[in-house]
Amino acid sequence: MQIIDAAKVGAVLDYPALVDALRALFREGCTVPLRHHHGVEVPGKAEATLLLMPAWTPGGYIGIKMVTVFPSNGQQGLPAIMGQYLLLSGDTGQVLAMIDGQTLTARRTAAASALAASYLARPDAERLLMVGTGALAPQLIRAHCAVRPSIRDIAIWGRNAAKAEALAERMAAETGLAVTAARDIETAARQADIISCGTLSKQPLVLGAWLKPGAHLDLVGAFTPEMRESDDEAARRARVFVDTREGALKEAGDIVLAVKAGALTSDAIQGDLYDLSRGISKGRESAEEITLFKSVGTALEDLAAAQLAFERAQAI
Structure with a gap:
């Protein structure tokens, strides 16, 4: 063994x-x-x-x-x-x-987000916003850069500004890209082509009103029905995808709470990673549309x- x-x-x-x-x-x-x-x-x-x-x-x-x-x-x-x-x-x-x-677990979680982004993020995405500074944050940055080598600019936002600064310095040295700590999450989100969230938040951090045309929102951290990283407006504005329908509809607060509020229906979920990988779902259909991916993990x-x-x- x-x-x-x-x-x-x-x-x-x-x-x-x-x-x-x-x-x-x-x-x-x-x-x-x-x-x-x-x-x-x-x-x-x-x-x-x-x-x-x-x-x-x-x-x-x-x-x-x-x-x-x-x-x-x-x-x-x-x-x-x-x-x-x-x-x-x-x-x-x-x-x-x-x-x-x-x-x-950390590696496969980040890879699942990158797999989704390979279908859902714009091929020419240049600006990535990482929301969160925990152990998963550098993995998500590496994974997204692996499938979107067009990324040139990375912003990192966290509640602890010192941690965001430290992670930005570390990732700049590792990637050779322009990596900075974002002081204002709204400003950074409005500019981002890809927003990846890896937090334990119970309140929305990224608002749907901030998402620019063509943005891709990747939601990873909230893994219970009571947790969420985005608001109902994000679900309303975006074409929504999940890793697995069964898991997301039971465990993902960003999905469960949006459905409860009437901002999303289960039928409105465009596809999961099975559908995307098998070509059943087309993924991104235009340069201007907003996409959202929510994962809770699967064995x-x-x-x-x-x-x-x-x-x-x-x-x-």
Whole structure:
């Protein structure tokens, strides 16, 4: 059994290859059962959660992501969320690899946004606004730049201006592009061709009125029905796409709350990543239209990333 740690996951999962791997598996499809969600008692502390997310392709690979959420871990200087990915042979059931789950998840999440942008963002997009400064932010920047090499200017906005400045300096040195910290989110959003949001916000950060013709809005961070990064007007103005219809209509606050308010109907969702990858949905249809993509994640993405990481790690 191979142990593929965080450093190796980062080394083998470059974004062009990972986006192609996700595209291929969304096109082919795989078995994705409902995830298992279990409460775990922790004596003297807050209840923990165990999440098991399986997926497989017949005769190919079986994958299981195991995630634990221990809310009291901060008292011991530990992260609240930890995870590992177990990859098995779909032919024999043999355990093939244990893969760092946090790095795998961050990479596949950013790659899913980039896959969507490859269909939905303007091919000549030059200005990217990154909303959020957490661990996912640099991954989203790298992923979007991988599918839209036309990007020349990047702005980063965060509630903590110092973190935005630090991330801007880091990404400027890494990419060689013009990267700055945005002081005013509205001004930056009105100028952006692509806006990518990776926050834990419960209130809209990007308003639909700010989106210029041709803009693409990528919503990643809000992952519960109560969280959102955009307002109802964004859903009204945009052609809306999601990673999976089932997940978005149940878990994505940007979708759930817009539907509840009457700003969007489930039938108005133009397509998901299955539809885009299979050519069922056309994606962007004009240079002027506004597009919106909302993701909540699916075990298919984990499996696509894990099998690519395993096959590439074997070759090293």
